Amino acid sequence: MTPVSGATREVRNEQERDLAFLDSAYTVPDAEIANLHEHGWARLPGLLNAEVVAELRRRLADEPLRPLDALGKSYRKLGGNTAADTDSEPVKFLDHELDSKHNQNHEGMAWRNPFFRRVGTSRRVAGAAVQLMRRDRAVFIQDISFFKPGGGGSPTAMHQDYASWPFDRKGAITIWIALVDVSEDMGPLAYLEDSHREGPLGLAGKLDIRSTYPHLADAKVVAGRALKAGDAQVHWDLTVHGAGPNATDVVREAYLTRFTGAT
């Protein structure tokens, strides 16, 4: 066994102390839980502290980016398509995926790296998820980053997540955690209030879903405000959401965890 130096042990102890924050409870205010159920979104200020955020950023820097066409290629596998088919025409309603200025993603880290699993299943994060869902148990189903590039990052058109996922029903939530301070000109996440009551509206790609469903133009746009690193926002799979362009030179970094009911 390789001996561990005092300095190394001290660094490890320091990291453990920092990450022990993940074992602390986050009490979601009743008003935020009610807002999620009644209006489709919620705020979780200060969900993570600076140490956990810094470690997430450091670990993400070592993770591979998801290929831009990954979602479209997965779609084209349907029906036993050949390899040639999967490399052919992009899926029209996933055109946003191919825009490198739109978002860059890391995905599924918690399924290959124990640190990310610790974050996603922590009392801090998972405990907040079950409170929000008004459940005693849930299932941690996905983690993914959304990095909107600086220097002209493209806007994210208003859309629902549900249409991109392989599930038979609604009911999943996303906890969107800012990893940097996000100003209003960096593309913070905004929602169409009460849109989680709309039912599934289909894939939208770069098309703002309000152009297909004009009545949504009357929906109030909420959130979209500045966030501090470690602050989070939450939405349902049917909540229509999007983001403005990133007009700054700073990458808008976010780490997302997703949960659904266990039954």
Add this chain to the structure above:
Amino acid sequence: MIYNGIGHPHYDTLGLQIGQALGENAAFPLVGHDGEIARDEEGEPCT
């Protein structure tokens, strides 16, 4: 929540069977108010 088989770069990798409930697949951690809930060898929550 049941997996319906539509292609997805994350869910394609986790051994899901079409028609399987996500909560029944041990690839997905069960969580509660205090964090992860351990599963037994058959994938059932240890209580």
